[in-house]
Amino acid sequence: MHKLETKNITMKFGDETIIRDITISVDQGELIGLLGVSGSGKTTLFNCISGIYTPVSGRVILDGKDITGTTGHISYMLQKDLLLPYKTIEDNVALPLLIRGVPKQEAREQAAEHFEEFGLEGTQKKYPKQLSGGMRQRAALLRTYLFSDDVALLDEPFSALDTITRSRIHRWYLDVMEKINLTTVFITHDINEAVLLSDRIYIMSGKPGEIRSEIKIGTPRGKRQNFDLTDEFMEYKRQIVALLDEREIRDEDTSHI
Amino acid sequence: MTRKSASTTSKKSVMTNRVYPLISILAILALWECLSVFEVVPGYMLPSPAQTVEAFIGDFWLLMSHLKVTLLETLLGTVMGVVIGYGSAMLMDRWEPAYKAVYPIVVLTQTIPAVAIAPLLVLWFGYKMMPKIILIILITFFPIVIGTLDGFRSADKDAINLMRSMGASRWQIFKHIKFFNALPNFFSGLRITVAYAVVGAVLAEWLGGFAGLGVYMTRVKKSFAYDKMFAVIFLISGISLILIWLVNVLQKKCMPWENAETITRKRDENRWIKN
Secondary structure, X not given: OOOEEEEEEEEEEOOEEEEEEEEEEEOOOOEEEEEEOOOOOHHHHHHHHHOOOOOOEEEEEEOOEEOOOOOOOOEEEOOOXXXXXXXXXXXXXXXXXXXXXXXXXXXXXXXXXXXXXXXXXXXXXXXXXXXXXXXXXXXXXXXXXHHOOOEEEEEOOOOOOOHHHHHHHHHHHHHHHHHHOOEEEEEEOOHHHHHHHOOEEEEEEOOOEEEEEEEEOOOOHHHOOOXXXXXXXXXXXXXXXXXXXXXXXXXXHHHOO | OOHHXXXXXXXHHHHHHHHHHXXXXXXXXXXXXXXXHOOOOOOOOOOOHHHHHHHHHHOHHHHHHHHHHHHHHHHHHHHHHHHHHHHHHHHHHXXXXXXXHHHHHHHHHHHOOHHHHHHHHHHHHOOOHHHHHHHHHHHHHHHHHHHHHHHHHOOOHHHHHHHHHOOOOHHHHHHHHHHHHHHHHHHHHHHXXXXXXXXXXXXXXXXXXXXXXXXXXXXXXXXXXHHHHHHHHHHHHHHHHHHHHHHHHHHHHHOHHHHHHHHHHHHHHHHHHHO
16 A cells, blocks of 8 residues: 555646646655646645645545545645744744644644754744745754654755755755655656655646656665766656656647647 | 944944934924024914923923823723724634625725714713724724734735645634734734824814813913913824834834844844955
């Protein structure tokens, strides 16, 4: 049994179909990249999986249970870090626990246990504006983890960071994922990021968005020191670029018909 | 630039910000004193600042007894106006039919001038405190309801979606997002409100009553004691400024993250100057 599955998810807004027949599966502890051009419906798919949207057809299955259209099962980190500017970092990351009804002090204590693991020591009493972009992302990730240490959806989690910070946080992210073993699906536009971080990559394209291909990355995550400098990495990149180009050209051709 | 000199530059800029308005106020007072002393304008029409201060000191205790009444009306009217305004904003945000039904009425109430409605309130509710409080409620309600509602409605949709994905209830979304998002708007509304409230109370007293600064004003006006008139005008203005300052203090206490942001920004500016 897969940890998380979507079965033939289709979502429409009015008459417009945004995504069609999306079927993906994620196993326990896997890190899945969802790669695609803008407008291919990646965020819509995440909104369906998290329960914010109810798809017009198809199902979302978590641990064998149908959770279609219901919220509160899967943690979700959106494109922006969305740390609330008026709450301290400890209260921001403890937010999912507070929503679950954990008393404030207990929620803070539970959150505090993970600050070191996520490299956030000394930031508890600070406000988000007092932190750098990288630290904010770490805090947002800790909040996601505290909501559910089971399955997380991350929508372009590192896109707002500059190149150097992003490269540092990629390394940190791989380390922390080894420790916390969180089953994750993340959206990215960045082919390098997708190849570097994922166990498998789903490629979405077209309007309406559909899953076009699935690529498995052979090198295990634990052995990816300087992976981005290897021929294998470049080969994956070439493969993905070719797939995306082929799709885009085909889509443009059919759009004239 | 060193840290010490950066901090000196910052202090200098604060001093400059305070000195300029002080100079302009002193210049106006000096000009006014000259106009009176050299009788460019007759003394009975425009008493000098010195005469005004003299009148204020002479009538100090009488002014304080009237001020007590005006402040009580202002306080009661403002608290009630704020509670009703905030409650209406919550209702309109929560329930769309309430927004559609109430919002036009809220706007309509503001198209009727307070000067026109005050005599009617006196006629309907008599010369005691009630008509004054109702007038203050009508005046203070509007900035609170409009500002707060705008704050509720402009909350980040993504943050709300995030909360929803966590399974948050409507109340939790209000408590953790909308409430805080509306705070700056609420305090802006409150600053306008307290200034309007004092003026509203005086206006209502002016049109009928037994005590209060408005009543004192009508009495001194009838006896052509314009020095006392000016004294009470400055007192009203001073009270409004103090209330606005109190709202600013309250806002700083209630929104500590704003101070943290300012401290961080200043630290970054100093670092930038230093480099």
